[in-house]
Amino acid sequence: MSNEPSILVGVIGGSGLYNLGGLTVLKEVNPETPWGYPSSPITIASLPPGIPIAFLARHGTQHTYSPSSVPARANIAALKSIGVKAILAFSAVGSLREDIKPGDFIIPSQIIDRTKGIRPASFFEGTSVVAHAGFGDPFDVKLTTWLTQGVRKSLKQKNVDLHVDKCVVCMEGPQFSTRAESTMYRQWGGDIINMSVLPEAKLAREAELSYALIATATDYDSWRPNEAAVTAADVVKTLKQNADISRHVAAAVLTDLHAAVAEGGILTDSIGCMRSAIVRPAKLPEDIRKLHYILPEYFPALS
Numbered sequence: 108m109s110n111e112p113s114i115l116v117g118v119i120g121g122s123g124l125y126n127l128g129g130l131t132v133l134k135e136v137n138p139e140t141p142w143g144y145p146s147s148p149i150t151i152a153s154l155p156p157g158i159p160i161a162f163l164a165r166h167g168t169q170h171t172y173s174p175s176s177v178p179a180r181a182n183i184a185a186l187k188s189i190g191v192k193a194i195l196a197f198s199a200v201g202s203l204r205e206d207i208k209p210g211d212f213i214i215p216s217q218i219i220d221r222t223k224g225i226r227p228a229s230f231f232e233g234t235s236v237v238a239h240a241g242f243g244d245p246f247d248v249k250l251t252t253w254l255t256q257g258v259r260k261s262l263k264q265k266n267v268d269l270h271v272d273k274c275v276v277c278m279e280g281p282q283f284s285t286r287a288e289s290t291m292y293r294q295w296g297g298d299i300i301n302m303s304v305l306p307e308a309k310l311a312r313e314a315e316l317s318y319a320l321i322a323t324a325t326d327y328d329s330w331r332p333n334e335a336a337v338t339a340a341d342v343v344k345t346l347k348q349n350a351d352i353s354r355h356v357a358a359a360v361l362t363d364l365h366a367a368v369a370e371g372g373i374l375t376d377s378i379g380c381m382r383s384a385i386v387r388p389a390k391l392p393e394d395i396r397k398l399h400y401i402l403p404e405y406f407p408a409l410s
C-alpha cells in the first residue's frame with residue numbers, strides 16, 4: 108500500500124492561466140479516458156507542506172482548444188480517474204455590471220446556458236443509460252461557501268475586489284456577443300459572461316465532483332452604449348495580471364482546501380448525488396465499462 112498522500116483537489120486554469128507557477132512539479136500524467144485525452148497532460152505538483160494537487164490547462168498549455176472544442180468530458184474524467192474529488196476552476200470573464208470592474212474576481216452561484224448544443228455535455232450521451240443530474244445549484248454550494256472567506260482574504264492583500272453570488276452567462280463563441288445580446292443578458296440577470304463554464308460544470312456534477320468557479324473579469328463586454336465593444340486585445344491586456352493574482356489566490360487556499368476535502372464534510376452534497384439521477388440503468392456491457400471510469404459505485408466492474 109502506498110503512503111503517498113492522495114490527490115484530492117484539481118485546478119483547471121483558463122485563458123492566461125497555463126500553470127500555477129512556484130510549486131514543485133512531481134510528475135505529469137496523461138490518462139486516456141473513454142472520452143479521449145484531456146486538453147493537456149495533468150501536472151501533479153506539490154504544495155509547500157508536501158500535499159499533491161493536480162493542474163490542468165483547459166485550452167491546453169499552448170491554448171490549442173477553442174472554447175467549443177475543449178475536450179471537457181476527457182478533462183473531468185481524467186481528473187476523477189487520478190482521485191480528485193473537488194475542482195477549483197478559473198475563468199476569464201466579461202463584466203455585465205458597472206460595479207464589476209476589469210481586474211475584479213467573482214465567485215458565481217448561477218449559470219445561464221447560451222451554448223448552442225454543439226458541445227458533448229453528458230457522460231451518458233451515446234450510451235443506453237438515461238440520467239438527469241440535478242443542476243439547480245450549478246456550483247457546489249458547500250465548496251463555494253467554504254472558498255469565499257479565504258479567497259476574499261487573499262485578494263485583500265492585493266487590493267482586489269471580490270463579488271459573490273453572481274450569475275455567469277455561458278455563450279458559445281468564438282465570436283463575442285453583439286451589443287443587443289450583451290444588453291439582453293443584463294436584462295436576464297446575467298452579471299458576467301464567458302464561453303467555458305459549460306459543459307464543464309455539468310460534467311463535474313455527473314462525475315460527483317465538487318466544482319466551484321473563480322472568475323476573473325477582463326473587460327466590460329459590449330453593453331455600454333458609448334464605449335467600444337470588447338475585443339480579444341482588451342481581454343489579453345488584463346489576462347496576465349489576473350493570472351498572477353489567480354496564482355496568489357490558489358497558493359493561499361489550496362492547502363486548507365485539501366484538508367477540508369480530506370476531512371470530507373465539504374463533499375456531502377456531491378458524493379452520492381447521481382444515485383437517484385439514473386432513471387434507466389445500463390443495458391450494454393460496453394456502457395458499464397465506460398461509465399465505470401467515472402462512477403464505479405453505480406457501474407461496478409464486470410468480471
Ligand SMILES: CSC[C@H]1O[C@H](OP(=O)(O)O)[C@H](O)[C@@H]1O
Nearest residue numbers: 121122174198199301302303342
Ligand atoms: C480569450 S477571450 C475568450 C475566452 O476566455 C475565457 O476562457 P476561460 O474561461 O477558459 O478563461 C472565455 O470563457 C473564452 O473561452
Ligand SMILES: Nc1ncnc2[nH]cnc12
Nearest residue numbers: 199200201300301302328
Ligand atoms: N466579454 C467576454 N465574453 C465572453 N467570454 C469572455 N471571456 C473574457 N471576456 C469575455
